Amino acid sequence: MKELICSTIERNVVLKCIRDHKRLDCRTIDETRSVNIEFRSHPGCVSVALGQTCVIAQASCRITKPKESRASEGNIRIHIDMSKIPLMNLENWKHQEFVQELNGILEQNIRHSNCVDLESLCINSGELVWSIKIDITVLNNCGNILDCANIATLCSLYHFRLPEVTVHGSDIRVYSSMERRARPLRILHFPINVLFAFFVDGRYTLIDPSSDEERLMDGFLSISMNQHKEICGIHMGGKLGLKKEQVELCKKLAFKKILELTDRIRQVVTDYYKNNEPTIHTQPSIVRIEDGEDSSSESESEDSILIKTDMVPSPMESNVSLLLMPSLDRLSLSEDNPINTTTVADKSASNLENDDEQDNE
Amino acid sequence: MDIERQIDEFVLPGDPIALSTLPSPLDACHSIVLGPGLHYDKDTNAFTSHGCGLVREPSSLIYYVDGHRSAASSLSTDDLILGIVVRRQLESLLVDIGYNELASLSLYDFEGSTKRTKPNVDRGDVIYGRLKIDGECQPQITCVNEDGKADGMGVLHENGYLFSIPIDVANDLIHHDNLLQELGNEIPYEIAIGANGRVWIKATTTRTMIALRKVILERAKNKIDINQLKTLFQQSLVS
Numbered sequence: 001m002k003e004l005i006c007s008t009i010e011r012n013v014v015l016k017c018i019r020d021h022k023r024l025d026c027r028t029i030d031e032t033r034s035v036n037i038e039f040r041s042h043p044g045c046v047s048v049a050l051g052q053t054c055v056i057a058q059a060s061c062r063i064t065k066p067k068e069s070r071a072s073e074g075n076i077r078i079h080i081d082m083s084k085i086p087l088m089n090l091e092n093w094k095h096q097e098f099v100q101e102l103n104g105i106l107e108q109n110i111r112h113s114n115c116v117d118l119e120s121l122c123i124n125s126g127e128l129v130w131s132i133k134i135d136i137t138v139l140n141n142c143g144n145i146l147d148c149a150n151i152a153t154l155c156s157l158y159h160f161r162l163p164e165v166t167v168h169g170s171d172i173r174v175y176s177s178m179e180r181r182a183r184p185l186r187i188l189h190f191p192i193n194v195l196f197a198f199f200v201d202g203r204y205t206l207i208d209p210s211s212d213e214e215r216l217m218d219g220f221l222s223i224s225m226n227q228h229k230e231i232c233g234i235h236m237g238g239k240l241g242l243k244k245e246q247v248e249l250c251k252k253l254a255f256k257k258i259l260e261l262t263d264r265i266r267q268v269v270t271d272y273y274k275n276n277e278p279t280i281h282t283q284p285s286i287v288r289i290e291d292g293e294d295s296s297s298e299s300e301s302e303d304s305i306l307i308k309t310d311m312v313p314s315p316m317e318s319n320v321s322l323l324l325m326p327s328l329d330r331l332s333l334s335e336d337n338p339i340n341t342t343t344v345a346d347k348s349a350s351n352l353e354n355d356d357e358q359d360n361e
Numbered sequence: 362m363d364i365e366r367q368i369d370e371f372v373l374p375g376d377p378i379a380l381s382t383l384p385s386p387l388d389a390c391h392s393i394v395l396g397p398g399l400h401y402d403k404d405t406n407a408f409t410s411h412g413c414g415l416v417r418e419p420s421s422l423i424y425y426v427d428g429h430r431s432a433a434s435s436l437s438t439d440d441l442i443l444g445i446v447v448r449r450q451l452e453s454l455l456v457d458i459g460y461n462e463l464a465s466l467s468l469y470d471f472e473g474s475t476k477r478t479k480p481n482v483d484r485g486d487v488i489y490g491r492l493k494i495d496g497e498c499q500p501q502i503t504c505v506n507e508d509g510k511a512d513g514m515g516v517l518h519e520n521g522y523l524f525s526i527p528i529d530v531a532n533d534l535i536h537h538d539n540l541l542q543e544l545g546n547e548i549p550y551e552i553a554i555g556a557n558g559r560v561w562i563k564a565t566t567t568r569t570m571i572a573l574r575k576v577i578l579e580r581a582k583n584k585i586d587i588n589q590l591k592t593l594f595q596q597s598l599v600s
Contacts, residue, residue, distance in 0.1 A: 007445040
């Protein structure tokens with residue numbers, strides 16, 4: 001699939017509209033499109049629609065070994081997938097570049113702003129931490145994927161529930177949500193992104209550009225802020241130079257939108273958990289008993305994994321792979337994974353995670 | 362699992378369709394016409410859909426599936442289409458029409474163009490023309506009819522606006538709907554709808570164009586009543 005090229009008459013009309021301080025979709029210059037947030041039954045799965053732009057985000061967690069330098073911190077990764085929508089500008093490499101740029105901005109907004117308390121993801125310092133991954137799939141592009149993906153990521157993190165873990169010496173037990181209620185992540189603040197588009201050498205500014213405007217803009221400025229008026233990331237692209245006052249103005253506009261959106265996200269998630277009882281999943285709980293530091297006996301550690309296989313794993317829970325413990329790397333994934341009885345799609349997901357693990361190493 | 366679908370019901374690809382209720386449709390005297398999205402399997406003697414949408418019967422013994430389709434699968438010879446010029450070559454233009462590949466348009470296929478006087482067409486211009494598809498070859502466009510007259514086709518004027526709508530809606534607007542006439546009673550405008558789902562509109566002011574676009578897109582989204590659309594048009598004219 002490829003996106004059609006922009007004709008001269010489209011360009012003329014869009015630019016003429018902007019000069020008249022009007023927009024093609026009857027919004028004003030500083031009006032964003034309406035945000036629609038919808039949660040699925042699985043914790044951490046959310047679909048966000050910004051106008052016609054639609055994005056699905058899914059958070060998943062697994063247990064990994066922390067970095068040497070940060071022994072008591074978990075980590076968060078973001079992966080954005082845009083293979084479902086038409087290519088931008090007909091060329092494949094440009095598309096890839098665009099995806100990478102988006103991913104970079106998102107990582108800066110979410111990871112580098114420390115919006116999630118990474119230390120709360122620690123299970124056993126230096127040995128085991130939770131690693132959270134957010135997969136974002138763009139389903140429709142009507143402009144401003146960045147804001148939409150950013151909101152989806154935050155909603156997904158805020159909606160996600162981490163399974164409860166107990167540590168008794170060397171016994172580590174991961175409880176299913178049926179046995180013990182899963183706990184939410186500790187989110188310190190919401191860094192929300194607002195995108196501005198600039199036209200005619202930065203003379204005209206638009207908030208939340210649609211796809212037509214995005215195709216014709218000279219450059220963009222994305223500001224990520226939280227409700228305490230702290231800037232978590234600022235990004236400029238395209239070919240333009242901006243004055244200080246313009247950035248200040250954008251900042252002011254962005255802050256207004258961010259206050260609305262933060263309240264909105266809080267409201268939506270609390271409403272969800274008020275209305276819906278925490279869903280009961282039938283994931284088998286996994287008990288892992290380590291016999292001290294005796295790692296030479298491989299067969300023993302294999303036996304010590306007790307899986308209650310009498311319960312059928314639900315396909316919904318399957319993307320929370322609880323078995324991926326670091327010390328089990330040498331065992332092949334397909335043998336030990338309790339979810340290998342489910343569909344092919346799940347298998348591919350677990351393979352993906354396996355690949356990721358290899359990347360980490 | 363044999364739930365057979367009837368006329369005006371929603372089907373998915375692979376659904377069997379009960380056209381067998383008809384009075385012996387495969388008799389020699391009655392021949393059935395299957396439109397896009399329908400398939401007849403000779404071995405099993407059954408009709409199946411390979412599209413997604415509603416089964417329609419516009420007149421007796423003619424059937425098709427009315428739903429969303431890609432431009433490439435629904436274009437055929439003699440369709441009027443709108444395209445954007447991607448490249449200008451020595452004697453021809455390459456035009457993007459939403460098909461798998463770019464269509465070619467000879468520069469001599471404009472009204473009054475000769476070897477000396479070629480029309481002034483540039484990259485990004487919008488072309489309204491007639492399509493000619495010959496089997497697997499590259500599609501071709503002409504901007505003249507049999508008499509060598511333009512007949513409304515050619516390069517479209519600068520002061521218009523181009524946008525896309527779904528193909529089934531475009532076909533509806535061309536053939537069945539009187540929405541365009543109704544809107545024309547309110548305000549004068551020019552419109553060209555291509556069979557590939559692109560719409561070009563030209564009106565006196567930008568505001569009218571925005572309003573027209575909004576109404577047509579609203580019509581594409583959900584099939585609401587004409588009177589509602591007219592009130593929406595009036596509202597968006599004022600705003």
